[in-house]
Amino acid sequence: MKRMKLLNNFIAVFVLLIVTLLIVPLGTQVLDFMFILNLALSLIILLTTMYIKEPLEFSIFPSLLLITTLFRLGLNVSSTRSILTREGYAGEVIATFGHFVIQDNVAVGLVVFLIIVLVQFIVITKGAERVAEVSARFTLDAMPGKQMAIDADLSSGLIDEAQARERRSKIQREADFFGSMDGASKFVKGDAIISIVVTFVNLIGGLVVGLLNGQGDIGTIVSIYSTSTVGDGLMSQIPALLISVATGMIVTRSASDGDLNTDVIKQFTSQPLVLVIAGAALPLLCLIGFPVPQVLLLSALLLVGGTLLLRKSRAAVAALDQGPPVTEEVTSEVSFYKNLDNVYGLLNVDPIGVEVGYSLLPLVDQSSGGNFLDRIVMLRKQFADEMGMVIPSVRLKDSSQLNPNQYEIKLKGERVAVGEVLIDHYLALAPADGPDNIEGIETVEPAFGMPAKWISEDKKLRAEVAGYVLIDPTSVIITHLSELIRKHAWELLTRQEVKRILDNLKKTNDTIVDDTIPSSVSLNELHKVLRGLLREDIPIGDMETILETLSDYAPSVKDSDMLTEYVRQALRRTITRRFSEAGQMKVLSVDGGLENLILNNVKKLDGGAYLSLEPNTIQKIIAATTDKLTQMKKLVQTPIILTSPVVRVYFKKLLDQFYPDVTVLSFNDIDSNVQIQSLGMIEI
Incomplete structure (x- = not known):
């Protein structure tokens, strides 16, 4: 400890020594050493x-x-x-x-x-x-x-x-x-x-x-x-x-x-190769007549210190790189697949997969400094906090079928999106109220479809000063992946995942789980309700409220769509927070005559209900909705349509065929303390 305290105060002592040089005469041998130290320090x-x-x-x-x-x-x-x-x-x-x-x-x-x-x-x-x-x-x-x-x-x-x-x-x-x-x-x-x-x-x-x-x-x-x-x-x-x-x-x-003392010691010792090179270069000064003892002393100190630090850093890297023992390589593909268990392994489908071209490998390879896996971990945490669902594992692999700069996102083995990034560039989004005068490669931001351009590293500073938003290649892929997961979360929610969510809830409230599942509602019905919520971007984190609502209504309501509507009403505070802004919500209303038309054409069956409308009527409804949505998008970024509770589910199913991303809410979905502003009326 005393040695470390002395080492941490070395710079302060050194500065005091410098001040004494201005006052105290030095011997020529000490002066020689100081000159050599000055030269070595400058070289380092x-x-x-x-x-x-x-x-x-x-x-x-x-x-x-x-x-x-x-x-x-x-x-x-x-x-x-x-x-x-x-x-x-x-x-x-x-x-x-x-x-x-x-x-x-x-x-x-x-x-x-x-x-x-x-x-x-x-x-x-x-x-x-x-x-x-x-x-x-x-x-x-x-x-x-x-x-x-x-x-x-x-x-x-x-x-x-x-x-x-x-x-x-x-x-x-x-x-x-x-x-x-x-x-x-x-x-x-x-x-x-x-x-x-x-x-x-x-x-x-x-x-x-x-x-x-x-x-x-x-x-x-x-x-x-x-x-x-x-x-x-x-x-x-x-x-x-x-x-x-x-x-x-x-x-x-x-x-x-x-502080300065700590930083000098840490940052000098963090580059041991520099000390070794400087120590090896100093003895060359003896060839032109420099005093040998002082030169060799300082050179030996640098070489020994640098070598020890270099060995220590290499040992640390080797310890990190050492993985589990490698299993014996299978030499014969035929003999490998003689085992039926190995054949069944081919039937497994990855929930989420990301394939990249060879130029993008440094982004996903941790050994090359890529932080893609770490970003996925943080995305999983963020999604769990926000939506109440854990993202399944993401399988990463390279693909020779893609272009070098392309990446491909798959859900359950099928491609859902393809994008392209430039590894040594930044994706620049121009400021909304500023000039777009930075040169670059024109492109489209893959997650939200906004116009953008790829700019090189040398233009980064100019773009930041001009107000551009710069996104690195890894963030571009992560953002694209995040939006796709959010859009398809309802598909990724399996019954096994629902079981895990219930098991986690049992740790804090086993009573509500045991009283509801399966006596009031089956795991299958709960799965349908949760998927219905996620499909409309509603979080499922408040499982206690969801189970309590289902426990109240499931014995008398057998339609999963209606059960979902009751759960939505119980989650009104969550829905309001998600779709309102500053205590306000700007919406499009649905005309009462149109709502009556929809209700009069609802056909009810034992297992549920569906909407039966003439094609001409559907065309008129969609045309009127399209016109109002176009006008509304000029005023707000995310359009919201507000209907009565009994119509919402049928109107949403009708729009899903044409506008799956439009949010449709009912009056019962919105908390009473929110100010609603209607920007128009959908009518035919």
Whole structure:
């Protein structure tokens, strides 16, 4: 525990050490080690920015930029003190760099130094500063569009509240990160300016000190102090150049919840391969004369630490990948199907199946980073909360008969929908009141049939700023699957599933189950009622109310349609909540004469009743309904038709042949506290 506390406070101690560099003189060997540490740290930061997948993996970069800049400034002060007080000697690193670059030619050394400084200051730093500024502004402008996309996923059930909260937090941290980078890039710019000033101070101050101390003739003094000055400047500017390049790489990418000490340790150790590469590269510095002990010490620490972390991460991955023992492979298809049980296995039909082309395999393969199965799990939870029914297992498989970018959704072995997604694109829905000026591949959103377009990754930021709603390929498939399951839920509800629902209810209220099933109503009749509710998008989660209602009416009512109507009336609060908005419900009414016409043509039999109308009459009713629905869709998104209780079931069955998705409610289905607004009357 003490070791962990010390490790967690390492960065704070390191910053205090940097401050002491400005005050306390350092020995040349310590100064050599500090210069090598500065170079190694800059190399690790650069490599880390090249290996991370998204900016939040290195969210401490703005603060780290300040720390490394302060570290270089502290080394500049210490090396300047050493150059001026030790007759131009500031350690082997500076001396080696000075002799290696200058090659006994002061002019060449100064020119090389100035070129490096100008490249960093004018090219890299200036570009990174501009990109950081633009990215910060664009990120803030895009926040409303991202929030709308999260709210859309939450309302459609693709994510839960916790996931929505996490995504909102990530958006906020992205804005904080780019705002920090906009300011932090100024540190690099200031560092480049101060390096030029320090170089001239070292050179001019060294000449003055050398002349006053009588170190030799003017040529000797110029040679000594120019060599140490250029070496010091290069040892400061090369790490600064690496940091500037890292800034340019990460500047367009967002921030973390942890403190700086924890994030530095976690995020550096999360990329062990970077430590290994940096440790292997450092010994090459010995070839140009760097002090061997300091280089090899730091290289060994990086190699050992990186190797241990790499082995640990590989062991963890291997443990996750290790599955149950593989059964013996069947070598003969003929011998396999000699067993009748294996033949009967071919008769099983999957309730829900999703087949994908080979280009979409990364979306559904967890080993490739796909989260499709996790999304299905969350869809199952959402559907159970909302509709009171558990979605059966979804079988995933690839299909060579589909196009590479196609997917196919099957219910009970038969195709019900086919769609196409582009794995490296986003489905963009244009804003309702804004211009549609983003280039892309025109398409139609498969779940709701809205016009959309596929846009590439490089246009994502522009589209978000313009107010587009962007949907990733996995969400497109999940949304399509969700809508199809909702539409066909009544088909997916089996008697076995009804039995499971009753068994689950028995855990909390076994009395109502035992008193109703099968004494008042059979499992078959209950199955029919529940399917009738789901067919009209009414949740069946309140099983206690459903069973109590059936227990009251089933002994005297034998028609399952009428039983369903009584259950609907008992669930009026649920129906009202589902189809009303802000305490209001906009509907189309049915004329009393039309209702009487329907009632007069209802034929009752022992097992139920059916509607018997002339074809011409049916045509007139549908034509009148079509006209009113067309007018209503201009005002509301989901049309609702309101009828009297005795007519509702027959009118709904009549419309199902032409408009299966239209909601038909009766007055008894609606709670009394809802304000009903009629937008028209269906009459013939």
